[in-house]
Amino acid sequence: MNNFKFHARTDVRFGRDQIMNLPEIIKPYGKNVLLVYGGGSIKKNGIYNILMDLLRGFHIVELSGIEPNPKITSVREGVSLCKEHDIDLVLAVGGGSCIDAAKVIAGGALYDGDPWDLVVDSSKIDKALPIVTVLTLAATGSEMNQFAVISNMETREKLGTGSPNFVPMASILDPIYLITLPNMQTAAGTADIMSHVFEQYFQKDDGAYLTDCLCESILKTCIKYCKVALENPKDYEARANLMWSSTMALNGLASAGKGGGWTCHPIEHELSAFYDITHGVGLAILTPSWMRYILKEETLTRFCNYARNVWGFEGEDSMELANKGIDATENFFKECGIPMTLREAGIEEKSLHDMAVATTDHNDMSGCYVSLTTEDIENILKNCF
Ligand code: NZQ
Ligand code: ZN
Numbered sequence: 401m402n403n404f405k406f407h408a409r410t411d412v413r414f415g416r417d418q419i420m421n422l423p424e425i426i427k428p429y430g431k432n433v434l435l436v437y438g439g440g441s442i443k444k445n446g447i448y449n450i451l452m453d454l455l456r457g458f459h460i461v462e463l464s465g466i467e468p469n470p471k472i473t474s475v476r477e478g479v480s481l482c483k484e485h486d487i488d489l490v491l492a493v494g495g496g497s498c499i500d501a502a503k504v505i506a507g508g509a510l511y512d513g514d515p516w517d518l519v520v521d522s523s524k525i526d527k528a529l530p531i532v533t534v535l536t537l538a539a540t541g542s543e544m545n546q547f548a549v550i551s552n553m554e555t556r557e558k559l560g561t562g563s564p565n566f567v568p569m570a571s572i573l574d575p576i577y578l579i580t581l582p583n584m585q586t587a588a589g590t591a592d593i594m595s596h597v598f599e600q601y602f603q604k605d606d607g608a609y610l611t612d613c614l615c616e617s618i619l620k621t622c623i624k625y626c627k628v629a630l631e632n633p634k635d636y637e638a639r640a641n642l643m644w645s646s647t648m649a650l651n652g653l654a655s656a657g658k659g660g661g662w663t664c665h666p667i668e669h670e671l672s673a674f675y676d677i678t679h680g681v682g683l684a685i686l687t688p689s690w691m692r693y694i695l696k697e698e699t700l701t702r703f704c705n706y707a708r709n710v711w712g713f714e715g716e717d718s719m720e721l722a723n724k725g726i727d728a729t730e731n732f733f734k735e736c737g738i739p740m741t742l743r744e745a746g747i748e749e750k751s752l753h754d755m756a757v758a759t760t761d762h763n764d765m766s767g768c769y770v771s772l773t774t775e776d777i778e779n780i781l782k783n784c785f
Contacts, residue, residue, distance in 0.1 A: 401657035430488025478505035496540030525563035539589030541650025558673035575639035588680025608657035661767035688730035
């Protein structure tokens with residue numbers, strides 16, 4: 401097991417009506433709050449009214465309209481509001497996009513330059529305003545991690561950044577907020593959670609047995625409860641388990657003692673940068689193709705463990721067993737209603753090469769579980785088409 405650092409600074413309030421604690425949670429940080437939210441789901445499902453009632457004693461400045469795959473233009477708007485209104489705290493209410501935008505806004509508010517600098521070069525993030533979140537979509541883990549992913553449509557880039565200063569001070573996780581999600585967002589969010597686990601689980605064997613078991617449990621939880629939530633969006637148990645899976649998959653625990661670079665995420669970020677597609681949909685399409693591409697003698701044991709421990713398959717022939725696990729993964733995403741080819745997701749064949757080049761331009765893919773060249777990535781993309 402490798403050495404690791406695990407520092408949990410987020411005060412997590414999980415369960416029904418936890419939002420009632422919000423005034424007490426944010427009070428120590430000050431009165432001036434920038435409320436960051438998306439295209440209106442929180443107004444439709446009533447969270448906005450609850451918030452406004454609860455936060456009557458605070459000075460609330462609003463930044464609405466944060467887009468899925470949040471754009472740097474919105475972040476710049478938020479930074480200006482922070483500077484203009486002397487904001488003390490950034491409160492994000494929504495999915496990963498709102499939370500990620502809030503993080504870079506919080507950093508940009510205390511930075512003398514264009515916030516895009518903080519996306520391109522995370523070493524420039526040396527401070528940030530405190531961030532608190534109310535999560536409404538189980539997917540990214542942004543509610544308890546240091547990462548943010550921001551898109552710049554002018555340069556056609558979607559880049560990840562991060563800093564310990566971006567870890568939320570507190571996050572409210574009420575599973576009830578997930579019941580208004582469209583089924584496609586529930587499915588795409590689950591695919592994202594599972595992909596976070598795959599990126600950490602499929603690494604060279606390093607004796608981190610406990611962490612591997614945790615990864616397998618998160619995957620089993622997603623597989624068990626996503627379909628329940630799709631069939632009955634109001635099922636509390638399903639929503640609660642998916643919500644906690646989102647947080648657990650990317651708060652550091654699922655990689656403790658493990659290491660290595662990620663594969664599908666860097667490729668997906670180019671799909672979104674070029675075509676603005678839903679992150680989880682891109683990941684669901686890429687994952688089975690990537691798995692098939694890297695399945696060989698050296699990776700066989702891990703794929704067999706995956707097939708056995710996550711899907712419960714048995715068999716004498718290791719290659720057959722490994723392939724059963726991969727097929728089951730693909731079928732699962734299909735059954736959840738996710739379009740499973742790049743063509744169906746609206747991506748054009750003519751861009752596959754450019755997206756592969758952009759992936760290796762933006763990322764060092766040599767430290768992945770199986771290192772990939774630009775040509776490998778183009779092959780994977782072609783197989784997904
Ligand atoms: O904008 P509103 O109206 O709120 O609607 C949103 C949006 O259209 C809707 N939604 C959210 N909660 C809802 C709801 N609709 C009804 N009821 C609710 N309760 O869902 C749509 C998608 O929201 P978004 O925030 O974009 O989704 P998600 O949470 O999947 O975030 C995706 C973004 O996070 C990045 C992705 O790349 C993408 O930009 N990621 C962030 C990571 C991180 N910070 O650690 C890691 C991830 O790997 C990922 O890259
Ligand atoms: Zn992701």
